[in-house]
Amino acid sequence: MASETTQRREWTVTGMDCAACTTKVVRAVERMPGVSEVRVALMAERLTLDLMPDSTSPEAIEGVVRKLGFGIAPKGQQAPRKKAFVLPGAVPTVPASDEQAASDPAAREHAAALPDKSWHQTAKGRLVILTGTLLALAWTVELLTSSEVGYWAFVAACLIGVVPIAKRAFEALRMGQPFTIEGLMTIAAGGALLIGAAEEAALVVFLFAVGEVLEGVAAGKARQGIRALANLVPKTALLEEAGQTRTVSADSLEIGQAVLVRPGDRIPADGEIIEGTSGVDESPVTGESVPRSRGVGDAVFAGSINTEAVLRLRVTREPSDNTIARIIRLVEEAEEARAPTERFIDRFSRIYMPAIMALSALVIVVPPLAFGQDWTTWIYRGLALLLIGCPCALVISVPASIASALSAGARRGLLMKGGAVIEAAAGVTHVVFDKTGTLTQGTPIVTDLVTAPGVDEAELLSVAAGVEAGSSHPLALAILRRTKEAAVSVPDPRDARALPGRGAEAIVDGAPAWVTSPTHAAEIGGIDASTLVEVAALESAGKTVVAVFRSGRPLGVIAMRDEPRSDAAAAIGQLSAMGLGSTMLTGDNPRTAAAIAKGLRLDFRASMMPEDKLTAIRAMNRDGRVMMIGDGINDAPALKEAHVGIAMGSGTDVALETADGAILRDRVTDAPALIRLSRATMGNIRQNVTLALGLKAVFLVTTVFGVTGLWIAILADTGATVLVTLNALRLLAFDPTRES
Ligand SMILES: Nc1ncnc2c1ncn2[C@@H]1O[C@H](COP(=O)(O)OP(=O)(O)OP(=O)(O)O)[C@@H](O)[C@H]1O
Numbered sequence: 001m002a003s004e005t006t007q008r009r010e011w012t013v014t015g016m017d018c019a020a021c022t023t024k025v026v027r028a029v030e031r032m033p034g035v036s037e038v039r040v041a042l043m044a045e046r047l048t049l050d051l052m053p054d055s056t057s058p059e060a061i062e063g064v065v066r067k068l069g070f071g072i073a074p075k076g077q078q079a080p081r082k083k084a085f086v087l088p089g090a091v092p093t094v095p096a097s098d099e100q101a102a103s104d105p106a107a108r109e110h111a112a113a114l115p116d117k118s119w120h121q122t123a124k125g126r127l128v129i130l131t132g133t134l135l136a137l138a139w140t141v142e143l144l145t146s147s148e149v150g151y152w153a154f155v156a157a158c159l160i161g162v163v164p165i166a167k168r169a170f171e172a173l174r175m176g177q178p179f180t181i182e183g184l185m186t187i188a189a190g191g192a193l194l195i196g197a198a199e200e201a202a203l204v205v206f207l208f209a210v211g212e213v214l215e216g217v218a219a220g221k222a223r224q225g226i227r228a229l230a231n232l233v234p235k236t237a238l239l240e241e242a243g244q245t246r247t248v249s250a251d252s253l254e255i256g257q258a259v260l261v262r263p264g265d266r267i268p269a270d271g272e273i274i275e276g277t278s279g280v281d282e283s284p285v286t287g288e289s290v291p292r293s294r295g296v297g298d299a300v301f302a303g304s305i306n307t308e309a310v311l312r313l314r315v316t317r318e319p320s321d322n323t324i325a326r327i328i329r330l331v332e333e334a335e336e337a338r339a340p341t342e343r344f345i346d347r348f349s350r351i352y353m354p355a356i357m358a359l360s361a362l363v364i365v366v367p368p369l370a371f372g373q374d375w376t377t378w379i380y381r382g383l384a385l386l387l388i389g390c391p392c393a394l395v396i397s398v399p400a401s402i403a404s405a406l407s408a409g410a411r412r413g414l415l416m417k418g419g420a421v422i423e424a425a426a427g428v429t430h431v432v433f434d435k436t437g438t439l440t441q442g443t444p445i446v447t448d449l450v451t452a453p454g455v456d457e458a459e460l461l462s463v464a465a466g467v468e469a470g471s472s473h474p475l476a477l478a479i480l481r482r483t484k485e486a487a488v489s490v491p492d493p494r495d496a497r498a499l500p501g502r503g504a505e506a507i508v509d510g511a512p513a514w515v516t517s518p519t520h521a522a523e524i525g526g527i528d529a530s531t532l533v534e535v536a537a538l539e540s541a542g543k544t545v546v547a548v549f550r551s552g553r554p555l556g557v558i559a560m561r562d563e564p565r566s567d568a569a570a571a572i573g574q575l576s577a578m579g580l581g582s583t584m585l586t587g588d589n590p591r592t593a594a595a596i597a598k599g600l601r602l603d604f605r606a607s608m609m610p611e612d613k614l615t616a617i618r619a620m621n622r623d624g625r626v627m628m629i630g631d632g633i634n635d636a637p638a639l640k641e642a643h644v645g646i647a648m649g650s651g652t653d654v655a656l657e658t659a660d661g662a663i664l665r666d667r668v669t670d671a672p673a674l675i676r677l678s679r680a681t682m683g684n685i686r687q688n689v690t691l692a693l694g695l696k697a698v699f700l701v702t703t704v705f706g707v708t709g710l711w712i713a714i715l716a717d718t719g720a721t722v723l724v725t726l727n728a729l730r731l732l733a734f735d736p737t738r739e740s
C-alpha cells in the first residue's frame with residue numbers, strides 16, 4: 001500500500017506494443033527499492049508508481065525502462081526534471097505550428113522528448129531497415145557468388161540483426177525475466193545457425209522486426225481514438241482583456257477570464273456564457289450532434305462548436321480540469337480497471353510461454369533419443385515451436401478490444417470505467433431506473449392547485465414556496481417556478497429542513513409549515529376525505545401531489561407533472577427486446593408511479609425511501625445482475641450497490657467520480673446502447689481469444705509434424721497480433737445506438 005511518505009510519479013512510455021512489453025516494464029521497475037504500486041497502461045502509454053523519497057531516483061527508473069528498449073519521459077509537470085530528455089538516436093522536433101508547445105516550457109520538453117515519429121524513425125523501425133538490408137545483401141551475394149559464400153553472408157546478416165534483440169533479452173534477463181519474446185527469438189536464431197539454417201535464421205530475424213513495427217502501428221491506431229478527443233479542444237483562444245482582444249494559447253486560460261468565441265469556432269474552455277445566444281454543438285462531450293440553443297448563464301464545454309453567433313464567456317474551469325480533459329483521463333485510467341477475462345488471459349499467458357519452451361525441449365530431445373530420429377530435423381522443429389511460444393497476440397487480444405470500446409463509447413457520450421465495467425455491463429440481467437430525472441425530464445410543472453376553504457392560491461403558493469425556498473428538490477423547484485410566475489412573493493423561512501423521501505419543513509412567517517407527500521400528511525394534520533378523493537384522481541393521472549400545512553392546518557394540495565422523456569418508452573422496449581427486464585424505483589406514491597409505468601410498460605416499486613432503494617437493489621442483485629441508472633446526485637449509494645451503476649445526464653460532475661459509468665446525453669436509449677456496446681466488446685474479445693489461441697494451436701500442430709517451419713511460425717505470431725488488433729479496431733466503428 002502507498003504510505004503517506006511515498007510520492008506518486010507518472011511517465012509517458014513509448015514503444016510498448018503488446019502486454020508482454022508492459023509486463024516487462026512492470027517487472028523490471030517493481031524490483032527497484034522504494035517502488036510500489038507500479039501500473040502500466042498500454043493504450044495510454046503511461047507508467048505510474050509510488051516512490052519513497054531517498055530511495056530509487058526517477059532517473060534510475062527511466063534508465064531501466066530505456067534499457068529495455070522503450071522511450072520514457074515524465075508526464076506533465078508532475079515530475080520535475082533538471083536536464084532535458086532526448087530519446088537515444090531520435091531527432092527532437094518541436095512542431096513550429098504548435099504555439100502551445102512553443103510557449104509552454106513543460107509542453108515543449110514533452111514534445112521534444114516524445115515526438116510523433118513515423119515508423120522508420122523508431123528503434124524498431126531501424127531494426128527492420130537494418131535486417132532487411134542485410135538480408136537483401138546476403139541474397140545478392142549468394143546470387144553473384146557461390147552458395148558457400150552466400151551461406152556466410154546469411155550468417156552475418158542474422159548475427160548482426162539479432163544483436164539488438166539479444167541485448168534486450170539480456171537486459172530483461174538481468175532484471176529477473178527469463179521468458180521474453182526477445183529471448184525466444186535469440187535462442188531460435190542461434191539454434192537455427194547451429195543446424196545450418198542460416199538463410200531462414202536471417203529471414204526470421206527480419207520478419208520479427210517487421211512484426212514488431214506492425215504491432216506498433218496497430219496499437220497506435222487504437223490509441224488515436226482517444227487522442228482525437230483531446231484534439232477537439234482548440235489550441236488558441238481569443239482572450240478579452242482591458243477592452244482588447246488577443247490570441248492566447250488555450251492552455252494558458254485562467255478561471256474568471258473572458259473569451260470571445262466566433263461562430264464556427266470551437267469553444268476553448270469550460271465556461272459560462274455572459275453575452276450572446278447561439279446554437280452549440282456539444283458532440284465532443286455528449287456525443288449529441290444536434291446543436292442546442294445556449295444563452296446567458298448557460299454552461300458550455302470546451303471542444304463544443306459554436307454554430308451561429310458570437311458568444312462571450314467567462315472561463316469556469318482550468319484547462320487541465322475541463323470536462324473533456326476529465327473524460328480523457330477517465331478513459332485512460334479505465335484501462336487499469338481490468339476485466340476478469342483480461343486477468344485470466346494474463347495468468348494463462350504467463351504459464352504459456354514456459355510451457356511451450358518445455359514442450360519445445362521435449363520435441364528436440366525425445367524423438368532422437370527415444371526413437372533414433374534425425375537430430376537436425378527435430379532441433380529445427382523444436383526451434384520453430386519456440387517461436388509459437390510468443391503470447392503477444394493472446395495478451396493484446398483483450399486490452400485492444402477494451403481500448404477501442406472505451407473510445408468508441410466516449411465519442412458517443414457513453415463512459416465506462418474500464419474493462420471490469422464493460423464485462424459486468426455485458427452480463428446484466430435486469431435494469432433498474434430511478435424515476436425523477438432519469439425516466440422523466442426531472443423538471444415537473446405545477447398543473448393543479450387545490451385550496452382548502454378560506455385559503456386562496458396565492459397564500460397556498462406563498463407558504464409552500466417559503467418552505468421550499470432553500471431546497472433543490474425537483475418538486476421544490478417546480479413550486480418556486482410557479483410562485484414566481486404568479487408574482488407571489490416568497491417569505492423568508494427559518495430552520496428549513498428536508499425530510500428525505502417525505503417532504504420539507506420550515507418556520508414561515510413565524511408559524512411552522514410543511515410540504516409533504518399525502519401519505520405522510522396524516523402525521524401532521526391529515527387531509528379531509530373530499531380532498532383525498534381529488535388527490536387520488538390527480539395521482540391516477542400520473543401527477544405528483546404534495547400537501548401544504550401551516551400550524552398543523554391543511555392549506556391545500558399542489559399537483560405537478562413530470563413528463564417522461566420522449567425516448568423512455570423506446571428504451572424500455574429495446575431493453576426488453578434484448579431480453580432484459582426493467583424496473584422503475586421511485587419515492588413517489590404508487591398511483592402516480594403506476595400511471596407513469598403503464599405508459600412506459602415497465603415494472604415499478606413506489607413509496608420508496610432512499611434506504612428502501614438500496615435494499616431493493618441488494619435483493620435484486622441476489623437473483624441476477626442489476627444495472628442501476630440514476631442521476632447520480634441523490635442516488636449515489638444505490639448506484640454503488642448495483643452490479644453496475646450508471647449515472648445519467650450532464651449532472652455528471654459528481655457522477656463521473658462515484659458511478660461505474662455515465663451516460664452524458666439525456667437519453668434513456670443510451671442505456672440499451674451502453675449494454676449493446678459492452679456485449680459487442682465481449683463478443684469481440686471472444687473472437688480475438690479464439691483467433692489467437694486457434695492460430696497458435698494450428699501452428700503448434702503443423703510445426704511438430706514438420707509441415708511449417710521457422711519463418712511461418714514467426715509470421716503466424718505477428719499475423720495473429722495484427723489480426724487481433726485490427727479486429728478490435730472494428731469496435732471503433734460500432735454503432736451502439738443501432739438496434740440489431
Ligand atoms: N422537497 C420536497 N418538497 C415536496 N415534497 C417532497 C420533497 N421531498 C420529498 N417530497 C415528497 O416525498 C416523495 C418522495 O421523494 P423522493 O425525493 O424520495 O423521491 P423523488 O426524488 O421525488 O422521486 P424518485 O424516487 O422517482 O427520484 C415525493 O414524491 C414527494 O411527495
Ligand SMILES: [Zn+2]
Nearest residue numbers: 018020021392
Ligand atoms: Zn510484444
